[in-house]
Amino acid sequence: MTKITFVTFDGVRIDTDAENGSTVMESAIRNAVPGIDAECGGACACATCHVYIADAWKDAAGEPEAMEEDMLDFAYDVRPSSRLSCQIRVSNELDGLVVHVPERQA
């Protein structure tokens, strides 16, 4: 299990245990993290699982691929640290990952 912490827009921290190989979005949904809608269910088709990756974790989480960048165009308040959580695969390297949830998804 890999520890992933979600920080909601109000500053509430939610610690989750994510399974390696699953996605960060799935861990958010399983743990009912408020502010992650994931309307399309993880198909990289809706940009409603948008999160900000804490600076220290940017390299480990990797860069978005072209398709994800395209979808990020539709996200709300996009920043350099923006990612779609359905496109981040959980692995040991991400143990302790902190992601911030934006004010809203759309």
Place this chain on the structure above:
Amino acid sequence: MSEIVKTDVVIIGAGPVGLFAVFELGLYDLKCHLIDILDRPGGQCAELYPEKPIYDIPAWPEISGQGLTDRLMEQIKPFAPQFHFNRMVTRLERQAYGQFHVETDEGEIFEAKVVVIAAGGGSFQPKRPPVPGIEAFEGKSVFYSVRRMEEFRDQDVLIVGGGDSALDWALNLQPITRSLTVVHRRAEFRAAPDSVKKMFELVESGSVRFELGQVSGLKGEDGVLTGATIKSADSEIELPVTRLLPFFGLTMKLGPIADWGLNLHENLIPVSVETFETSQPGIFAIGDINWYPGKLKLILSGFHEAALMTQAAKRIVSPGERVVFQYTTSSTSLQKKLGVN
């Protein structure tokens, strides 16, 4: 006001479940009109994941959203459903004589004996960009689609986005505007490469201005826009702008459904599990939009709901008539309706 279109059933939503309802209702001779806010059938399957595989449709180990839509369209063809796309249902009201009037934002009125809400997650509506105070300008200076090009003649137009809608409208509107600026948050575009090339040719020749960044503020009063602030990584500029066209894709909203006097449960419509009727007799809800104990938002659940809803809908449309349950495999009368016998 346009003429009232009379029909047995109006289905709100032309996603997979709305489409399959046409089949089930058609077997019982009920004629359907379908209304959808998108410009084509398929709902979320067409809008969110046309190319993505679905693995849980019975007998289809793998099928794409578009593939499923295409096959449903083929399956319901014998019943000649009437489609009305690019329309949002704004009102649903029961008339004194028991039938329903369904009104669209295009001013059309449909009169139906039964209404089936198969609206999925609600209607797809344009996303509002995160610009403070943008609401005040909507409809007057800020538009999410181009309905009349004249609205943009001799205006200082700002288009935001990097997809086909953004670039197509930049190219189409540029000849009639006073000035046209395109703002996109990055240097890569989703739009067709040819449109991107054409736009940059216009940028070269000075007819279009391109800025890398995001709109951070709007200026103006009483809905009349006069300027916009564009923020990029290291600078902030102000531009004179009188029309803003943001293209940020679509999101699902429950929309006017909330005003139709139906009981709601967390933005979903509770239904009877026997008939899939809502709290209002004659109005049914099937697919992702409904709720009942144990509900699963699966396409196959919606198909099942369509079949059961039909039994109750038929009793309303043809009161006193015996509803005979038959199999398509063996019933010659059903086969006739399907055009296979």
